Amino acid sequence: MMRTHRPGEMRADHVDSTVVVCGWVANRRDHGGVICIDLRDATGSVQVVIDPAQPGLDVGHRVRTEWVLRVEGPVRLRPTGTENADMPTGLIEIGATAVDVLSESEPVPFPLDDRTDVDESLRLRHRYLDLRRVPMQRNLRLRAEVNLALRNSMAAQGFCEIETPMLIASTPEGARDFVVPSRLKPGNFYALPQSPQLFKQLLMVGGFDRYFQIARCLRDEDLRADRQFEFMQLDLEMSFADQDDVLAAVTHAVQAATAAVRPGVDIGEVPRITWHDAIDRYGSDKPDIRFGMELVDLGEVFAATNFRAFQGVGAVKGICVRGEGGASRSKVDGLVDRAKQLGAAGLVWMRVRATDAGVDVESPVTKFLSDAERSGLIAALDAAPGDLVLIAAGERVPTCQVLGQLRLDLGRPPVTEGLAFLWVVDFPLFEGLGDDGAPISAHHPFTMPHPDDLDRLESDPLSVRSQAYDLVLNGWELGSGSVRIHRPDVQQRIFSLLGITPEAAQGKFGFLLDAFKYGAPPHAGFAFGTDRIVAIFAGEENIREVIAFPKTQSGADPLTNAPSAIDERQLTELGLRVLPPKA
RNA sequence: GGUCCUGUGGUGCAGUUUGGAGUGCACGCCGCCCUGUCAAGGCGGAGGCCGCGGGUUCAAAUCCCGUCAGGACCGCCA
Numbered sequence: 245m246m247r248t249h250r251p252g253e254m255r256a257d258h259v260d261s262t263v264v265v266c267g268w269v270a271n272r273r274d275h276g277g278v279i280c281i282d283l284r285d286a287t288g289s290v291q292v293v294i295d296p297a298q299p300g301l302d303v304g305h306r307v308r309t310e311w312v313l314r315v316e317g318p319v320r321l322r323p324t325g326t327e328n329a330d331m332p333t334g335l336i337e338i339g340a341t342a343v344d345v346l347s348e349s350e351p352v353p354f355p356l357d358d359r360t361d362v363d364e365s366l367r368l369r370h371r372y373l374d375l376r377r378v379p380m381q382r383n384l385r386l387r388a389e390v391n392l393a394l395r396n397s398m399a400a401q402g403f404c405e406i407e408t409p410m411l412i413a414s415t416p417e418g419a420r421d422f423v424v425p426s427r428l429k430p431g432n433f434y435a436l437p438q439s440p441q442l443f444k445q446l447l448m449v450g451g452f453d454r455y456f457q458i459a460r461c462l463r464d465e466d467l468r469a470d471r472q473f474e475f476m477q478l479d480l481e482m483s484f485a486d487q488d489d490v491l492a493a494v495t496h497a498v499q500a501a502t503a504a505v506r507p508g509v510d511i512g513e514v515p516r517i518t519w520h521d522a523i524d525r526y527g528s529d530k531p532d533i534r535f536g537m538e539l540v541d542l543g544e545v546f547a548a549t550n551f552r553a554f555q556g557v558g559a560v561k562g563i564c565v566r567g568e569g570g571a572s573r574s575k576v577d578g579l580v581d582r583a584k585q586l587g588a589a590g591l592v593w594m595r596v597r598a599t600d601a602g603v604d605v606e607s608p609v610t611k612f613l614s615d616a617e618r619s620g621l622i623a624a625l626d627a628a629p630g631d632l633v634l635i636a637a638g639e640r641v642p643t644c645q646v647l648g649q650l651r652l653d654l655g656r657p658p659v660t661e662g663l664a665f666l667w668v669v670d671f672p673l674f675e676g677l678g679d680d681g682a683p684i685s686a687h688h689p690f691t692m693p694h695p696d697d698l699d700r701l702e703s704d705p706l707s708v709r710s711q712a713y714d715l716v717l718n719g720w721e722l723g724s725g726s727v728r729i730h731r732p733d734v735q736q737r738i739f740s741l742l743g744i745t746p747e748a749a750q751g752k753f754g755f756l757l758d759a760f761k762y763g764a765p766p767h768a769g770f771a772f773g774t775d776r777i778v779a780i781f782a783g784e785e786n787i788r789e790v791i792a793f794p795k796t797q798s799g800a801d802p803l804t805n806a807p808s809a810i811d812e813r814q815l816t817e818l819g820l821r822v823l824p825p826k827a
Numbered sequence: 828g829g830u831c832c833u834g835u836g837g838u839g840c841a842g843u844u845u846g847g848a849g850u851g852c853a854c855g856c857c858g859c860c861c862u863g864u865c866a867a868g869g870c871g872g873a874g875g876c877c878g879c880g881g882g883u884u885c886a887a888a889u890c891c892c893g894u895c896a897g898g899a900c901c902g903c904c905a
Contacts, residue, residue: 277862291865309855326863334865351856354838357866360854362838365897418905438905465904585830585901675905688905786898797898 246314252288254333258319263338265290266346268376269311270356279304283315283338286381291328291337292317303343310356310373312347315340364788369802371793383790386505387778391458393504394478394774397497403456403480408443410436410460415752418688419463422473430819436462439771441688442756444481445728448767449759456480458774467797469786470720470776477723481769487711487727490768491516491667494715494725498665498777505781509663514715516667523641527561527648529671532719534662537563537655539647542635545620551612553590559640563647564625565654568632569595579634579650588636588646596622598629605633652719659718660783666716670694673710682743687712689738690756692727692768698734705741715772717780723772730764732757 249263267285279294281304292315294304307313317340328334353370354362358378367374374380398405414421414435421435437443439461447455459479467473478497482489495514502511515533522531525538539561546554554560576593583591594607605618605627627633634650636643673693674683683705685691693701694709701708711727729735735757739749749757775787788794795801815821 271865271867273864273867275862275864275867276860278864279862280864280867282865293863295862297862323863326865328865331865351837355855359866360839363834363897366838368897415905419903441905463904466902468904469899471904685905691905796896798896800896802897 250287251283251285251290252333254290254319254336254338256321256335259321259336260318262316262318262341264314264316265292265338266312266314268349269307269309269313272307272309274305279307280337281307281313283313288332290333291322291331292340292343293337294340294343298341301340301343303345304340307343307345308349308351310349310352311345312349314342314344314346316342365796365802368794368796371803375792379789383778383782383784384792386782387774387790389504390501390774390778390781393500394497395458397500398456398478398480398493401454401493401496403454403493404452405457406447406452406455407457408437408440408447408459412437412443417752419465422462422464425818425820427818438463439477440479441690442753444479444769445690445756445767446759448481448483449762449764451483453483454480455482459771467795467799469788470779472775472787472791472794473799475787476774477771478774479769479771481767483765483767485766485768487669487713487768490725490727490770491713494770494772498715498772501777502663502781506663511663511665514665514667516669518670519668519672519709520670522668523644523648527644527646527651528719529668530714530716530719530721531648531666531668532652532656532664532716533666534657534664534718535655537565537651539563539644539651540625542621542624545617545624546637549613549617551609551617553592553609554635554637557637557639557643559643560635560637561643561647562621562625562633562635563651564596564627565632565634566628567630568654569597569630571632576632579653582653583634583636583646583650586646586649587642589638590636591646591650592635592637594621594633594635596627596629596631596633603627603629656719659780659785662718663780664718668714668716670709671712671714672706673697673708673712674705676706678743680743683741685738685742686710687724687726689742689744690726690728690735692729692734693738701737701741711768713770715770717777720776720780722776723770725768725770727766727768730760730766732760735760 245264247264247266249258249265251265251267265283267283267289270282270284270289273280279296281292281294282289283292294301296302296304315338317338319336320339322335322337352373354360354366356373356377411424411434414423414433419438421438423433423435426432426434440457440459444455457479459477460474461477462474464473465471480493482493499511502509517531519529522529525531527539540563542560542562546560549555579593580591592607592609594605597604597606603622605622610618621633625633634647636646671686673686673691675686676684678684687710692711694711697708712724713726714724715722729738736746739746775790778790779787782790784790793801793803800806
């Protein structure tokens with residue numbers, strides 16, 4: 245028998261039983277006549293006490309950190325005064341009667357305690373050691389809990405789990421594809437899926453009603469703290485369902501995931517905000533609603549202003565930063581620079597001060613403002629002495645976005661604080677006009693326009709709302725979905741608006757359009773990134789901390805050295821030749 | 828493609844602003860001592876391409892240029 249118990253499970257009620265435990269040496273304290281070892285496995289650690297004078301136990305002096313031991317002996321209460329209240333197993337210890345060295349270890353390249361903040365590339369090069377550390381153990385087990393809860397929730401809601409292929413046809417839309425050369429058809433390529441989007445719609449045509457998958461998605465775009473080449477999504481699609489049905493199903497899943505990792509926490513109904521309101525109030529289509537500092541419209545206050553910068557603009561908006569009125573001039577100048585860097589023409593700042601007459605503002609632009617304007621903006625922003633007011637003016641959406649970013653810079657709580665889910669609904673169907681004058685899909689070209697806006701599709705496309713929606717958590721975009729177009733005539737109108745000819749559409753998505761000829765059910769779906777939701781649950785700002793083997797920012801894996809060159813023979817087999825590097 | 832930050836014994840840092848001997852701290856490692864510690868303790872010791880290349884200088888970890896690696900961000904991510 246290899247073991248009878250696990251180190252972290254040992255408690256006082258095991259006293260007097262003889263146990264066998266296995267694990268790694270987390271720490272050793274060799275006092276000469278007595279040796280204390282903390283033996284660790286996935287469950288935690290327990291103190292093993294070795295008397296090296298006993299026969300066969302002098303090996304205790306040789307034992308080093310990260311050696312793998314099998315220890316046999318009675319569990320006993322620690323002598324009075326030597327208990328360790330900081331350890332769950334701190335009341336007891338194992339008095340070793342036999343110690344087998346199962347594996348020796350060279351000195352490890354970095355400490356495996358959780359006090360040391362080790363360089364990340366070193367951690368990744370020895371990820372198998374990093375994984376032994378408490379934070380990675382905790383994060384990956386948390387991730388497994390979330391996956392399990394999501395899967396159980398989907399199953400309980402009657403969704404059928406179906407795998408879709410990894411080797412698919414490349415479509416030029418969207419993100420850059422990873423491609424895989426075909427051996428049997430040299431010169432041709434598969435693409436790795438950016439998402440199972442088209443397949444899940446085909447599954448609806450195929451009569452599967454409710455599909456889900458925890459799917460691997462791949463996009464060859466530059467990496468970020470919240471973006472890897474490969475990432476996981478809870479992907480789902482529902483037939484005979486509308487937007488509310490999808491939102492309810494996804495809400496159920498994230499409620500279950502939250503409850504799994506935060507026992508007793510019920511996120512309740514997830515609030516909804518329209519895209520328009522999100523931009524207006526938070527300057528973002530993924531608002532972090534854990535804190536206030538909302539954007540306030542000052543258009544009325546400055547309707548008749550003599551201040552040039554506020555005249556004839558789409559919007560004048562302000563935020564009130566509580567208690568920042570004492571900010572240094574250099575900090576305030578930094579905010580102005582930041583606003584300009586974000587594309588604003590400028591940023592007006594005002595310190596709110598108490599005066600004999602009440603409250604007033606102090607700013608380089610005060611002389612351009614009337615008494616009514618100053619009191620009006622103070623009232624509109626509910627500003628109090630000691631506050632800092634920031635005002636931007638210009639085209640509505642970009643102006644809101646600049647203030648929205650400043651709001652985050654100045655007020656965003658740490659990632660570990662709070663869970664604020666939010667639905668953002670009524671996205672515009674198109675996000676703008678391309679260079680060729682044709683509108684650009686905000687979501688993807690299969691998104692159903694809002695029924696009330698359908699008749700403006702051709703006349704005023706940019707005003708058309710879509711039945712697309714995003715799920716946001718603490719200001720992170722978790723995922724998005726939409727009601728899909730299932731009618732060929734509507735799809736055709738969208739394609740022609742987008743400047744996609746019927747021939748081009750047939751070439752790119754012909755199989756989907758063909759499928760829709762044979763009785764496509766109305767359907768809608770969603771997908772959200774599980775790496776991101778797990779990272780937030782884990783209190784990590786970086787999804788690499790919740791991925792077992794992530795890539796670096798340059799897309800490399802320091803552990804396996806991917807990507808790497810391949811043999812000439814492999815290239816020949818695939819009909820490929822590598823070009824010399826650009827000079 | 829771009830902006831910014833970082834790179835110093837195995838690890839984490841200080842030293843770089845103002846050039847002057849690889850100087851320092853903590854951990855780890857090796858040896859000896861030690862019967863109750865738990866980040867054990869005491870004594871002793873080993874360990875350096877200061878990321879790499881070039882330049883300036885009598886002299887470069889330090890200044891300049893380039894480059895590589897890691898990170899944050901912009902672009903990009905239907």
